[in-house]
Amino acid sequence: MPLRSDWSGDRCPIARSLDVVGDPWALLVLRQALQGARRYEDFRRSLSVADNVLSRRLAHLVEAGLLRREPYRDGGRTRQEYRLTEAGAELLPVLNALAQWGERHRPHADPAVHMDVVHTACGAVTAGPDRCTACGAELAAGDVTWRKSWAGDTALVGV
Amino acid sequence: MPLRSDWSGDRCPIARSLDVVGDPWALLVLRQALQGARRYEDFRRSLSVADNVLSRRLAHLVEAGLLRREPYRDGGRTRQEYRLTEAGAELLPVLNALAQWGERHRPHADPAVHMDVVHTACGAVTAGPDRCTACGAELAAGDVTWRKSWAGDTALVGV
DNA sequence: ACGGCTGGCTTCTCTGGAGCAAGCCAGATG
DNA sequence: CATCTGGCTTGCTCCAGAGAAGCCAGCCGT
Numbered sequence: 551m552p553l554r555s556d557w558s559g560d561r562c563p564i565a566r567s568l569d570v571v572g573d574p575w576a577l578l579v580l581r582q583a584l585q586g587a588r589r590y591e592d593f594r595r596s597l598s599v600a601d602n603v604l605s606r607r608l609a610h611l612v613e614a615g616l617l618r619r620e621p622y623r624d625g626g627r628t629r630q631e632y633r634l635t636e637a638g639a640e641l642l643p644v645l646n647a648l649a650q651w652g653e654r655h656r657p658h659a660d661p662a663v664h665m666d667v668v669h670t671a672c673g674a675v676t677a678g679p680d681r682c683t684a685c686g687a688e689l690a691a692g693d694v695t696w697r698k699s700w701a702g703d704t705a706l707v708g709v
Numbered sequence: 710m711p712l713r714s715d716w717s718g719d720r721c722p723i724a725r726s727l728d729v730v731g732d733p734w735a736l737l738v739l740r741q742a743l744q745g746a747r748r749y750e751d752f753r754r755s756l757s758v759a760d761n762v763l764s765r766r767l768a769h770l771v772e773a774g775l776l777r778r779e780p781y782r783d784g785g786r787t788r789q790e791y792r793l794t795e796a797g798a799e800l801l802p803v804l805n806a807l808a809q810w811g812e813r814h815r816p817h818a819d820p821a822v823h824m825d826v827v828h829t830a831c832g833a834v835t836a837g838p839d840r841c842t843a844c845g846a847e848l849a850a851g852d853v854t855w856r857k858s859w860a861g862d863t864a865l866v867g868v
Numbered sequence: 869a870c871g872g873c874t875g876g877c878t879t880c881t882c883t884g885g886a887g888c889a890a891g892c893c894a895g896a897t898g
Numbered sequence: 899c900a901t902c903t904g905g906c907t908t909g910c911t912c913c914a915g916a917g918a919a920g921c922c923a924g925c926c927g928t
Contacts, residue, residue, distance in 0.1 A: 553885090553912070554886065555733075555886085555887085557733070558815070559818060561859050563810075563812045564737070564804055564808045565811075566811045566815040568736060573732075574727040574728075574732070577727060577731065578723070578724065578727065581721070590876050590877075591875060591876075600916050600917060601876085601878080601917090602877090602915080603914080603915060605876080605878080606914085606915095625924070626924060626925075627925090637814045640814065641810060643806040644807055645723055647802040647806050648727065648730075648803055649723045650802075651722075651799060651802070652724075652726035654799070655726075655799065656717070656729065658722075665722050678837070679802055680838060681837060698721075711883095711884095712883065712915060713885090714916080749905050749906075753905090758887095760888095760905085760906070760907080761887085761888090761906090762886060762887075763906095764906060765885085786894065786895060788905075789905085
């Protein structure tokens with residue numbers, strides 16, 4: 551009797567996806583990874599997440615193939631950083647769709663607070679999660695900027 | 710010290726969305742609602758979900774405005790059914806994106822098991838979550854059919 | 869050389885939701 | 899009158915999240 555259901559073998563692809571990313575922390579970690587977070591501390595600080603939760607989440611996402619561990623040199627030591635895999639980066643449409651839905655249906659208390667999905671090449675705000683509604687180009691992680699009214703724009707990083 | 714973080718006031722719209730739907734059961738309930746489930750028993754049977762979990766989820770989704778309770782006559786009794794609101798139906802791009810990602814990155818053990826997102830009007834399989842990649846039409850819930858290799862197609866219902 | 873700092877974790881306690889099973893209530897049905 | 903059915907609620911156990919503390923390795927200032 552597991553704590554949580556296992557949908558990894560479900561016939562519905564939505565259920566199989568949710569088995570991996572049907573958890574707020576998983577998607578928030580991926581959101582940060584798309585915005586350039588790589589190191590444990592990057593994630594911890596930007597997400598205010600408890601350490602045990604973060605290390606478990608990272609391990610799960612690595613095991614699921616959405617992130618990959620890469621060693622890097624920190625002075626005399628070898629540490630690990632977490633980079634998006636292609637599978638991880640291709641969750642961008644899911645995150646964009648959530649962002650666009652949230653902007654529309656869960657507005658912030660302060661009406662000046664917004665985040666737009668911008669197609670970097672043409673500079674237009676797009677309402678489509680995977681394709682620019684202005685110029686029609688397909689949107690991969692490297693082509694998108696999240697424009698935030700409360701902070702600098704963030705150009706997303708691909709694999 | 711809540712059990713789970715509260716992102717309802719977060720500046721990032723992704724976090725605000727996840728505050729409502731960042732939970733596998735919430736999205737699975739909405740998936741069933743799009744496929745026509747309305748009554749408690751519909752959800753319970755199709756999701757194999759525990760009763761306490763289902764009743765709490767339904768109550769949360771009603772409170773969040775993604776579902777709405779409507780009375781209906783069942784013989785001599787008045788019962789409640791759960792219908793999608795516009796906000797709930799507009800999560801379709803999120804579910805489509807998850808379905809398309811799952812088809813690509815979490816294939817079923819049996820390679821014959823697939824689910825495609827079909828634009829009902831033109832009959833084409835679309836790779837876009839919110840817009841038909843074949844004819845370019847925007848996809849609302851009433852325009853989409855989920856074609857399942859293991860069962861009949863399901864035409865989704867709008868509000 | 870020694871104490872403190874930093875990054876990346878692991879371990880501890882506490883609490884409440886998930887999974888499961890059982891119970892409950894009202895109307896229909898036999 | 900008894901059973902069935904739909905729509906829940908209640909009780910149990912167990913584990914994941916929240917939060918705080920601890921730990922280890924290397925650099926850093928004195």
